[in-house]
Amino acid sequence: MSLGIPKRSEDYAAWYQELVKKADLAENSAVRGCMVIKPYGYSIWEKMVEVLDKMFKETGHSNAYFPLFIPKSFLSKEADHVEGFAKECAVVTHYRLKNGENGEGIIVDPEAKLEEELIVRPTSETVIWNTYKNWVQSYRDLPILVNQWANVVRWEMRTRLFLRTTEFLWQEGHTAHATQVEAEAETKQMLEVYAKFAEDFMAIPVLKGVKTANERFAGAVETYCIEALMQDGKALQAGTSHFLGQNFAKAFDVKFTNKEGKIELVWGTSWGVSTRLMGALIMAHSDDEGLVLPPLLAPIQVVIVPIFNNEEQLNSANTYASNIVNQLKKLGISVKYDNRDNLKPGFKFADYELKGVPVRVAIGPRDIQNQTVEIARRDTKEKKVIPLEGVAEAIQNLLNEIQENIFQKALKFRTENTREAKTYTEFKKIIEETEGFVLAHWDGTSETEKKIKEETKATIRCIPLNNTLEEGVCIYSGKKSIQKVVFAKAY
RNA sequence: CGGGGUGUAGCGUAGCUCGGUAUCGCGCCUGCUUUGGGAGCAGGAGGUCGUAGGUUCAAAUCCUGCCACCCCGACCA
Incomplete structure (x- = not known):
């Protein structure tokens, strides 16, 4: 089809690029390396955020927000950290614009130079540890279990939608603990949370492991990660959890008095996942027809497409469908009924396949006559006609089956590769x-x-x-x- | 940031070698017929040819700078 996307086997990079655009996930923006996440793509990210946020809260964390700007001097307090990030920082040097005198339009006002330049955060360890210093005096103030949802900027040479963009969205957890044992346990706990999220929700099997010194986060003592395998055979780091030791406590002088009255340095962790997960999700499951989304993260889990030859048939399809919609909603399933009359069913079928909707229900005059529906699953493309009676439960089961199937498929691929x-x-x-x-x-x-x-x-x-x-x-x-x-x- | 490529209507493109005011398809609007796998016919609207200069009577076309995107490197989640 001319409206389709390139085949994975012919040009994987072009397939990915086109899929992201054609499925309405994201597009390039006027700013180099930065993307616009479109409503459909963003709604998938929102699903991820919703699930992860709940998992963080369940493990005792609270959300907070720290500033976008970091004083330049902060970054240089931890030697490895500054070395790791210095090459990719955006810097704010002025705070005002004015009209140019020679009619060249708006210019940076040279008189509005900042005393101390500000870095747009590439990550927030420094500003957070500078704050924690004031929060901690006694062992009773610990642990601090904080997460923030934020945007960060890393000035990358080469960008790819979702996988590596100059600005991206993420969460960064930053915790402070009284003991090494506790901080290490936190690091591993969050790695487990990420692994569970990847496997149970994204349906992507991941390897849990520890990074070598070369690949370690700048400023960490140990970096743990989950690694996923994409369909082209390349690995993707899907999440990281860092044991920071006392490095940032040392750099920002974060100390506390322990039970014995002795002063000690605080132990830290940080952990994050980003919109890169969107890239992982796309590349792990999708095929030459488009996205394949795991039901647990699909913004639309079920789409119902009516087939009709005239207004009378459309009306009876509307009635027939609203019954199904209500039943599905009662089960907490997100459903869309698409009865637009300017598009043919075939077009809608292809379009929802491109967008990765897990289950499609088609209802036409024959179904209404026989009290049946046709259901098609996105992952295997199988279609079958089932009775209207019990359709909602059947779809619920099918959604569970699809979630499991795409995980198993990805697992089989990884095993074979x-x-x-x-x-x-x-x-x-x-x-x-x-x-x-x-x-x-x-x-x-x-x-x-x-x-x-x-x-x-x-x-x-x-x-x-x-x-x-x-x-x-x-x-x-x-x-x-x-x-x-x-x-x-x-x- | 280095090498290569691309930039023409919302999207995909022809035209560029050899300068003369832009082609086709999809989409969009109107009408009729259609609708169980990407509909058909008829009519219609839509373009500072990425951008800024230069050469010329005349530039999408030739020359220069800049910008963006894609591919390949170096860096990274």
Whole structure:
């Protein structure tokens, strides 16, 4: 079809790009690297926010809001942190515009220069720890369990809708604790929350693991992550949770008096997921006909399309449909009845497939005659006619089945695309020919990881949690290795 | 930021080599017929040719700068 999108097998990048636009998720904006998230795309993000926010609250966190601007001096207080972010910061230098004297239009008023320049937050650790300093005196003030939903800016060289944009939306949790044990437990707890969200709601299987020093968050002691595999064989980091140790407490002088009356530094964590999850969702499940959305995150779970030849038939379809709509709404299912008369059913079918609506119900004169409906599922494209009696329950079951099926499908894909390499030759062959996850022995050094990255573009995505320790030799250096780690080319 | 490509109506495009005021399809508007997998016919509206300069009697077309987007690198969630 001319209205369709490119095939994944022919041009994966173009497929993704076109899908995002044609499915009305987002478009490029007048500002380089920044996107406009359109209502349909945003409603998916809202679903994600709703679920995650509930999970954060259930684990004891509260939302707060910290400023968009960070004094330049804050960023430089933690040495690794500033080094990690300095290259991609937007900086505010002036606070006023004026009309140019030579009719060149509006210009920056040179007299309105800021005393101290402000950084547009690339992440908020610094401004938050500067605030926490005032919040903490006693062990009784701890823990602080705060999350914020915000936008951040990272001046990227190359952007891709949802996957990497200059400005993006995310949540960042920032917690402060009295003990290392507690902070480490928090870090892992939030990793579990992310993994659960990815698997149970997004229907994307993820590897939980820890990052190597190279891939660690700037300023963290340890970075944990969930890694997902996309359909083109590339890995996508879908969420991160950082154990910050006492690094930010040291940098911002955040101390407390413990039960014994001794003064100690606070332990910290931070954790986040972003609109990048939208990219993961799209790339994990969708096909050449368009989006495939997991029912639990689909803004419209069921669409009902009437088929009619005249106004009389339309009227009876309206009546027939409103009964079904009411039943579905009672079960908490989001449903849209599309009885626009200027579009043919076939067009609507294709359009809702493009938008990834999990279940489509078609009702026509024959159905009304026979007291049936035709239901079609987006994930497998199967259609069948079922009785009107009990239709809502049948659809509810089908939604559950689709949610499970797309997860299993993604899991099967990942299993089939996870391979083991015993030698470097074998490793290079896999990375070049099939991509996917590659398990291989590694000597634990940054030098080896960097060499492998230079030669193959593959990086260590993570060292899986609960990895089985087994002696071996590093595929690159031949040195002793204690475990296999996960390599892949990454987004 | 380096290399390559693209920019013409809401979307996709032809025209550019060889300068003469813009082609086609989809969509949009009106009417009639249609509607179980992307409807048909008839009529109609819509364009500072990305942008700013330059060359010329005349620029979508030739020249220069700038901007945006895409692909490939370096950086990153």
